[in-house]
Amino acid sequence: MIEVLMTCPRCDAEISVDMASAVLRMDVTPRAEAELLCSCPSCERPATWRIRGDLVTKLLFVGIEPLRLSEPSLPVEDRAPDLPPLTLDDLLEWHLDLAPIWTTIPWER
Numbered sequence: 281m282i283e284v285l286m287t288c289p290r291c292d293a294e295i296s297v298d299m300a301s302a303v304l305r306m307d308v309t310p311r312a313e314a315e316l317l318c319s320c321p322s323c324e325r326p327a328t329w330r331i332r333g334d335l336v337t338k339l340l341f342v343g344i345e346p347l348r349l350s351e352p353s354l355p356v357e358d359r360a361p362d363l364p365p366l367t368l369d370d371l372l373e374w375h376l377d378l379a380p381i382w383t384t385i386p387w388e389r
Contacts (some may be wrong), residue, residue, distance in 0.1 A: 284316075288331060293322035299344050308350040312336050326378055
């Protein structure tokens with residue numbers, strides 16, 4: 281069990297963060313920066329710390345598995361094809377198609 285002594289940013293209590301119940305969030309691109317997320321045992325609210333340098337390296341060295349996040353993107357083949365922009369005539373036609381609709385029925389459960 282690996283614990284890190286931190287100060288809660290919300291209640292200023294000295295807490296011991298158990299790495300088994302915390303999340304180490306890192307970007308996909310390797311950097312010596314990360315976020316440590318956990319629930320404070322003192323005030324029971326979520327807490328976040330930006331950690332850098334040696335602490336990130338030590339946590340990775342002892343075997344903490346980080347959650348690696350990246351910007352969402354679509355694969356090249358799944359992107360929408362290039363289409364001509366909408367014209368005023370297209371918008372007018374759409375408006376006329378929607379004119380007879382007065383209400384919508386919500387999905388049935």
